């Protein structure tokens with residue numbers, strides 16, 4: 502039997518030590534571990550079975566080592582390979598965003614699960630089991646807790662997502678060669694092409710606001726909602742907030758989107774922020 506290839510990313514060492522623990526459990530003759538920083542595309546060809554270890558960083562983003570490797574994933578042939586993922590995150594600081602990194606990798610490594618043998622009505626849940634020994638990763642509660650209120654105890658069991666079988670499938674399904682198709686959008690096709698929707702980000706007191714309203718994690722205002730399957734143009738205006746308590750110098754807020762595909766049409770950088778932009 503060929504060995505399992507375990508490819509992980511890690512910033513502060515936790516995912517790396519978990520990779521070593523899993524290798525110790527399964528045996529060094531069963532699993533090879535590789536830091537994603539040190540591998541090339543060719544290293545994946547040696548394995549039929551893979552474990553991908555990731556951590557969520559920067560409020561629902563990939564760690565920088567996986568981010569660097571991300572474009573190279575296009576050159577790996579995953580056809581027929583069995584891939585298991587595990588993700589490390591901070592469920593207290595970011596209870597809604599622990600597993601988002603997996604979603605990012607799934608754009609390149611398709612996930613295909615066959616539920617056709619399960620009875621209609623069956624419900625399955627992917628649960629993160631309770632664990633001990635977890636420590637707070639610096640106590641930062643940025644992002645995830647804003648507005649959501651309820652935060653699980655560190656190490657508590659939590660449900661990540663569930664699946665309900667709603668109908669029987671009679672067709673014999675074939676694995677498509679790719680799941681995601683991202684056609685280039687044409688600005689002229691936007692329903693509001695003549696009048697893009699302005700979205701203003703600002704800082705009020707200690708809180709960031711979208712169009713003057715505090716950011717809410719679990720709801721979307723009508724101003725943040727787009728009709729299903731519609732294309733819209735948004736003009737995101739990042740206000741400077743000089744003198745604000747949290748932002749005496751004035752800073753652009755790094756907005757990001759979840760659950761929609763988007764395309765940047767153009768960008769204007771304020772002269773006050775140009776030096777920062779040019780050095781990114």
Ligand SMILES: Cc1cc2nc3c(=O)[nH]c(=O)nc-3n(C[C@H](O)[C@H](O)[C@H](O)COP(=O)(O)O)c2cc1C
Nearest residue numbers: 511512513514515516558559560561590591595638
């Ligand atoms: C700057 C920063 C951003 C983070 N962002 C997230 C996040 O969005 N979601 C999450 O679940 N955990 C987040 N975390 C927690 C890390 O995923 C967690 O500390 C993880 O154990 C780090 O793994 P590593 O030691 O392998 O680098 C963040 C941690 C830091 C320091």
